[in-house]
Structures are given as structure tokens and as C-alpha cells.
Amino acid sequence: MDKKKMIDYLLDYGIIFVLAALVAVFSMTSDRFLSANTMFTILRQVSIVGIMSVGMTFVMLMGGIDLSVGSVGAVVCVVTAYFMVHGISPVPACVMSLAVAATAGLANGFCVNMFNIPPLIATMGVMMSLRGIAYLVTNGAPIYGIDKNFKYLSQGTFGTIPYPVILMAAIFVIAAFVLKKTRLGRYIYGVGGNEEASRLSGVKIKKVKYIAYAISSVLAGISGLLLLARTNSGQPSVGSGYEMDAITAVVLGGVSISGGKGNIWLVIVGVVIMGTLSTGMVMSNISDYVQQVIKGLVLIGSIAFAQFSQKIKEHHI
Amino acid sequence: MSEQDILLKIEHLSKYYSGVKALDDVSFAVRRGEVHAICGENGAGKSTLIKILTGAIEPTRGQFKFAGKIYEKITPPQAIEAGIRVIYQEFTLIPYLSVAENVFYGQELMKGIVIDSKEINRMTSRMCRELGIDMNPRTKAESLGVAHQQIVEILKAISQSAKLFIMDEPTAPLTMNETKIFFGVVEKLKAEGATIIFISHRLEEIFEICDSVTVFCDGKCVVTKDIAELDKKSLISYMVGRDLDENYPKPGVAPGEEILRVDNVTGNGLKNVKFSLRRGEILGFGGLVGAGRTELAKVIFGADAADRCDMMFKGKPYAPKSPADALAFGIGLIPEDRKAQGLVMEMSIRQNITIGVLKKISRGIFIDGGMEDRYTDKYMSSLKINTPSAGAPVKYLSGGNQQKVVLAKMLATNCDVLIFDEPTRGIDVGAKQEIYHLMRELADEGKAIMMISSEMPELVGLSDRIVVMSGGQSVAELQREEYSQELILGHASSKLSAEV
């Protein structure tokens, strides 16, 4: 019995060992790898996708998926830039564009709730439209000339810790609290675990879906602000493909693709693994194309592993 | 009956699905403080009515009056608000949440914005203790067996007070002990002034706890009567529209050679289980919940692994690694949990029945449609599966008819050994007789049948021999002459406190 329990634990938390192994490998292939500096570089780099992953976790736990996060990031990036070059000061500009992001999330929720479109398709549609809007807002060219101080959002540090890393950590903590301790969190797990049962238990599932998609979009919007701060210009093309990185991180973190099951803390590990992989591969001079291949394999590998461990656990019950 | 006494008045409710009148202009009234039974064959429309009352579905026509208010339709939150609580026929638990989290799901106790998990666990423990049920509130629902899942459903329904409790076949997955506990719950609710609507295919239960009965037939309400005005015979004739003789078919042949011998199965919650099974006989398995009967069935069927597994099938060592293995040998299992293990809910009745025999009905790589239809027709008529079309997805069938599809599916595979785990759960009186005859015919054809049953009359009536299990062990084997409920129950509880 105890042996079985231990195997279950290993299956649940095995991802941590994967991270340790990656770190070990890269510190051998690159002597610069193992340092506090690299660690913060990695964390700073993953913060954008990391924050998106938190929103993705909400949506995927609920049994959905959100492909629009990359485009939402881009829209927020260009819209904020647009506001700022038209004389609105940074704070109201950010608030207003996050409201735009929330609207995008409600649009996702609307398509899923009202027309019963599968989330994959609904959010793909929203993703394409929003990308178009990002280009429309900028007329296809980047927006330059935003407030110089804005870049500190990305480059500033508190002690040695970069702001984006603090922001990401704070968001993870709040998300963990919401998911584990509040009613909303319980219902997100519940709708993902059994939607009809949730409805019959009196849970307003449409409302839960609206909120989850809105959270995902607002967090993607915050990532968009970081993108703006990083490039210091409103680029309509930013963030494309980030949804795939976020999904990979969430799945790596063990969140079930059909919803209802998963642990937000392990999603952090998934995020860090993705970052370690890219940074490590760059530092070890592995080409961009090979990196793509490896990322794809990681996604397939992690889902295969999840299915495999599910099967083992079923045998233990 | 004055208006004051009436809690629920159903007025001309109808529910039509394309081509099916699931409920057809039904009207009747339920008095305050009574236990009111609804009876009827599988597919008669009982669950459909329940679902309308709780807001799971909307009626096509009609209305109902509850506690003085008229509703043309209701939503689940409104129904809960109005004081209607329900135990659905199909499980509605969230698999990855714990027992306590499920009991309070949708009605969480809060401490500010935080769910008060401690209190939720404490309350659940207390409810279990009061009822004398041994269950850890922190266990995940997905790891519970059907009986315990049902207990969680019951706890969920009674965790808050309500005016009307609706219970759709709550006792189907329970054995005698838990059923008794459950009756205690019903008495208590009644004493507190609640009204209860109760559905069951076990007619003895209806005579035991109900005050009045409404009978449904083909979506229509046939009659409402006080229980005192009825006996079992007249109730059945209202239900099926004719008299029914309730005899268990006797064996037509003497048991033949031994086909399966289990010398020692240990592990998977079992300890040194042994028995022998012969062609032509129906071997009953009695015991309480948790006795290990389902676990044993799963090991024999290759669905679960055991540490030690000494079995002989047709004189050769037999150690299945998977269900596919077992089926290839000729051993089939009809599982107790049809939703999780027995059926593909989205697929049609026809596809479900023939899924295990596709090889037999194919020419080359193509499925022979004619042959598939013949197979389907054969089992649909012999089991009286009540539905307009074999092409309908199984998920639209009534609970009992789904169970019949599970049976049909396994019968089609033509196995030599068939393991029935609670074969008549949720099946109406008429169809039960059909299934008993079918099992007996199979045995007479030379097949060997293992029947796990928690329904004492069925176990005693149909089995040629009974193996009683307790605490994961086979503790006794009884011959027909020595059968008695007391003896079986005595053996069944013999190992209860000894070891967990």
C-alpha cells in the first residue's frame, strides 16, 4: 500500500525531478548556466508566458482552453501604446486597455455560453479577430514614442529581483488562493470535473465560465503590458504563439486536458521548465529550429506521461 | 384533501422528445409530510418528472404548484431556494473533489470569502457518525464504490433542511444494511415534517416506507392510491397492465463439468478466495458492501491485478492480464457501474450492443449492417429494451433500459463464463423476470454464471449454490437446501470487525 502511495506521489510530483534533471544537464553543457544571474534571466523571461499560464490554468481546470491569450497580449500592447501617444498618462492607459482585455474574455465566454461553440474553436476565432484588430489599431506599423519610464515595469528590480518576476509570483499566489480557498475556485474545479452535476447542484455555470475567460484575458493583458514595457513600442505582431507555450506549461504542470484536476503550484514548475529549456538551449547554442522541435516533443511527452500515470493510478484505486 | 394539505400539485405536465412522449399530461398531488412513491416500468417517465421538478429539464407543457407557488418551469438554483432537494438516479458527484466537498458542493459554508473546509469536514464526519457510516470525509469521490457514492449523494441531499426531498432509486446500489440506514434517514426527515417522493423498483421497500403511491405507465399517470388500499399483486398489475407470476426459473439440467476453479486469489482487497464454478449452474455471491465481490469479479475479468492469482479455466492455468485477455478465453463481466464501465453513452444502442462482436459481424473491414441489425433486434426484443429506435444514443435511455443494453452487449459476446455484477439493479419487475429467465436459459445451454447480488430474494431464488464473502474472503458455501437470509447475513458479517 505504501509503495503504491509513493508511486502516486512520484507520478504527481515527478515534474520537479524533470526540472532538476534539466538544470543538471544544462549546467554541464554550459558553464555559465548555473548562476543566480541566469536564474533571474530565466524567470524574467518566463514571466510573460507565466502570467498567461495562470489564466490558462483557470480555463483549463474548468474544462476549456483559451487560444486567444497571445492576441489579447498584442491588442493590450498596441492599445496601451496608442493611448499613451495620444496623451493619456500610463496608469489610466493601462487600466483602460485591461478593460479591453476583459471584454475580449467576455467575448470568449459569450461564444462558448451562448452559441455552444467548443472553446477551442471559439477562442481561435477570437484569437484571429484580435490579431487583426491589433494590426488595424497600428495600421500595420509599430507605435513608437511611449513614456520612457514605462520600460521600468520590465527592467526595474526590487533588490536583485526583477519586477516582472515579483508580479508573476504575486499573481501565482493570488491564483492559488482563489483556486484552493474560494467558492469561485471550487466551482472552476467542479465545472471541469462534471459540468452537468455542477449545474444540477445549483452552480451558475455560465457565470463561472464568463469569469474564468475574463480572468484569462485580463492576465494575458497584464502580459501584454510587460511586452510593451520590454520592447518599449506597440508591436502588433507580439505574443503570437504564446498561447501554445502557455498550454504546454499548464499541461506540463499536470493539469488534466479534460479539466477538473491539477495543481497551480506545479504549473509554476511547468513554466520554469519551459524557460529553462529555451534559455539552456540558447546558452548551449542549439538552433532555433531544433528548439521548436524540442518544444513540440515536450508537449506530446508531457501529455503522454499524464495519460500513463492516470492509468497506473486507476489500477491503484 | 384540502388545499392546505397539499405541498405539490402537478398539473398536466408533459415532456416530449422528438418522437417520444416521455411524460404525457400527468397530474397528481403530494400531501405535506407523506412519503409518496412513484412506480412504473423502465422508461415510464418517472425520472423525467423528477427532472422537471428540479429544473434539470424544462417541460413541454403544463405546470406545477409547489408550496403555494405556481411554476411553469424552474431552474436548479430556484428549486434549491424553494426547498426542493434531490437524489438523482445517475450520480452527480464531482470525481476529483472529496466526500465532504461534494456533500457541500454548491452550498459551501463560508468564513468571509474563504470556504470553511474545517467545518465542512467536521459536519460531514458528524453526519456519517450519526448514521453509523464509516467514511473518511477527505476521500476523493472518484475512489469510492457505487454504494458509497450513493451514500454521498444521500448526505448531499440531506445536508440542508428542505420541504421536499425527491429520491430517484436511492436504494438501487445499496445492500440491506445501508438500505436500513437509509430508511432511518427517511423516517427522521419525515418526523421533522419533510415530504418525500421516493422511487424504487423494489416493491417491498415501497410497502415498507411509503404512505401513498402513484403509478406511471408509458408516460401517463395511471392511478394514485394510499398504500393501504394496495397489495403487491395489484400494484404490479397497475404497473405492467397484467398479472405477473413471480417465480424463479428452476434449473433444467444438472451442473456439468467444472469450468473455472479459483484456488487462491489474494490482493486487491481479497484474501485467499476459493471456489469452483461448473457449467450449467448459477453461482450466487452474497455479502455486504465492501466484502470484495466486485473486486473478485474484476480480478477474474482481468480488469484488476491481484498479488496472487491461482485459477484454472477449462483445466488450464488462467491468469488474464486484461479484459481483452479474459474475453478471448471466454469470460465476460457485466459491471455494476454501467456509466463508468459498461457503456459508451454517446454511441447508439446498436453500436453499444455490437461493439464487442464487430469481428463476428464484419465482412473484411466492413461491418455487415444486416447482421448488425439482426443481433441488435434479437437482444432488444428478448430483453424488451423500450425505445423507439436502436439508433438512439444510449444516454437518452431511461436508467433501467441502459442496464439492459449492458446486458445485451455482454450476451452478444457469447462467453462461456458470465459474471453478472448486480444484474437487475434499477430494472423493473417485469424485465427482472425476463432477465432471470434469460440467465437460466444461458445456464441450461451449458454456460456457467456467477451472479453477484445484494438483493436477497433474487440471490436465494435464482442461485444453485451461494458463496458468501466477507472482509475479502470467501467464508461459506451454501447449498440450496440450507438457504436462509439469516444464515447468509450471519456469514456475511462474520469477518466484519476482524480486519480492515
Ligand SMILES: Nc1ncnc2c1ncn2[C@@H]1O[C@H](COP(=O)(O)OP(=O)(O)OP(=O)(O)O)[C@@H](O)[C@H]1O
Ligand atoms: N434526452 C432524451 N431524448 C430522447 N428521449 C429521452 C430523453 N430522455 C429520456 N428519454 C425517454 O423518455 C422516456 C422516459 O424516461 P425516464 O428516464 O423518465 O424513465 P424512468 O421511468 O425513470 O425509467 P427507469 O425506471 O428505467 O429509470 C424513455 O423512453 C427515454 O428513452
Ligand SMILES: [Mg+2]
Ligand atoms: Mg429513472
